[in-house]
Amino acid sequence: xxxxxxxxxxxxxxxxxxxxxxxxxxxxxxxxxxxxxxxxxxxxxxxxxxxxxxxxxxxxxxxxxxxxxxxxxxxxxxxxxxxxxxxxxxxxxxxxxxxxxxxxxxxxxxxxxxxxxxxxxxxxxxxxxxxxxxxxxxxxxxxxxxxxxxxxxxxxxxxxxxxxxxxxxxxxxxxxxxxxxxxxxxxxxxxxxxxxxxxxxxxxxxxxxxxxx
Numbered sequence: 001x002x003x004x005x006x007x008x009x010x011x012x013x014x015x016x017x018x019x020x021x022x023x024x025x026x027x028x029x030x031x032x033x034x035x036x037x038x039x040x041x042x043x044x045x046x047x048x049x050x051x052x053x054x055x056x057x058x059x060x061x062x063x064x065x066x067x068x069x070x071x072x073x074x075x076x077x078x079x080x081x082x083x084x085x086x087x088x089x090x091x092x093x094x095x096x097x098x099x100x101x102x103x104x105x106x107x108x109x110x111x112x113x114x115x116x117x118x119x120x121x122x123x124x125x126x127x128x129x130x131x132x133x134x135x136x137x138x139x140x141x142x143x144x145x146x147x148x149x150x151x152x153x154x155x156x157x158x159x160x161x162x163x164x165x166x167x168x169x170x171x172x173x174x175x176x177x178x179x180x181x182x183x184x185x186x187x188x189x190x191x192x193x194x195x196x197x198x199x200x201x202x203x204x205x206x207x208x209x210x211x212x213x
Contacts, residue, residue, distance in 0.1 A: 009031075010030040010031070011024070011027060011030050011031055011032030011033075011103060011104070012030075013103065016123055016124075017107075017121065017122045017123055018118065018122065018123060018124040018195050018196045018197070019106055019107055019110075019118045019122030019123070020103055020104065020106060020107075020122055021196050021197040021198075022194070022195060022196065022197040022200075023101070023103050023106045023197070024103055024197060025197050025200040025201065026038060026200075027103055032102065032103050032104060033100045033101065033102055033103065034082075034100065034101040034103065035082075035098055035099070035100050035101075036078055036079075036082050036098065036099055037098075080170065081101075082099040082101060083099055084109075084167070085101050085106070085109040086099040086100055086101055088105075088108050088109040089101050089102040089103075089105040089106055089108055089109050090102055090105070091105070091108065106122060107120065107121050107122035110122075111163065111164040111167040111168065112158045112161040112163075112164030112165075113153075113156050113157050113158045113161045113164035113165040113167075113168045114156060114164065114167075114168050115128060115129075115131075115132055115152070115156055115168075116128040117129045117132070117195055118195070124195060124196065129191075129192065129195070132144075132152060132191070133188055135152075135155070136148045136149075136151050136152045136155070137188075140185060142187060142188040142189075143181075143185040143186060143187045143188060144176075144185065144186045144191075145184060145185060145186075146176060146180075146184055149172055149173075149176055149186060152172070153165075153168055153169055153172060156168060175191070175194060179194075179199070
């Protein structure tokens with residue numbers, strides 16, 4: 001496809017593919033690929049650190065920075081995610097130092113020791129989602145405490161799956177850090193919004209409103 005045409009084509013995640021929708025937030029130009037430059041272009045994204053210091057006070061925030069993460073957390077997330085997922089989403093393609101992630105293939109990067117809420121194709125499994133709270137929300141029926149979240153992580157941990165366990169730990173701990181309420185509770189509706197990607201848009205709007213009231 002000619003480059004003049006490719007600029008007009010916008011990637012649209014499948015409506016019922018929650019994993020694609022989750023990752024598509026970080027695809028800021030909607031070309032179906034998430035680069036570190038999109039991820040942490042003074043932003044908070046699934047992968048960027050390269051332009052962390054590129055803008056001044058009125059810089060545009062996207063990715064992890066857009067949803068309220070600090071510079072260090074955004075930088076860590078950018079490196080951790082992009083370097084870990086890039087090659088898995090690009091089967092048959094060579095190594096790339098730009099660490100691109102292809103959104104349409106994000107299901108190929110699913111790790112072990114997870115909750116099973118995404119199936120093998122990236123679609124949402126309602127029963128697995130409900131199971132999280134049925135099994136682990138002992139204190140509040142629709143929320144998880146920090147201790148209960150750790151219980152969830154421990155129960156999902158698979159034998160000889162250190163990488164998957166680390167990935168799951170990192171994802172859930174960042175979520176808890178960003179989204180817990182004043183009592184340290186991570187609410188059910190918040191977790192669901194993470195799975196379908198709508199939480200990122202909400203956090204981006206909240207962060208923007210705080211900066212420009």
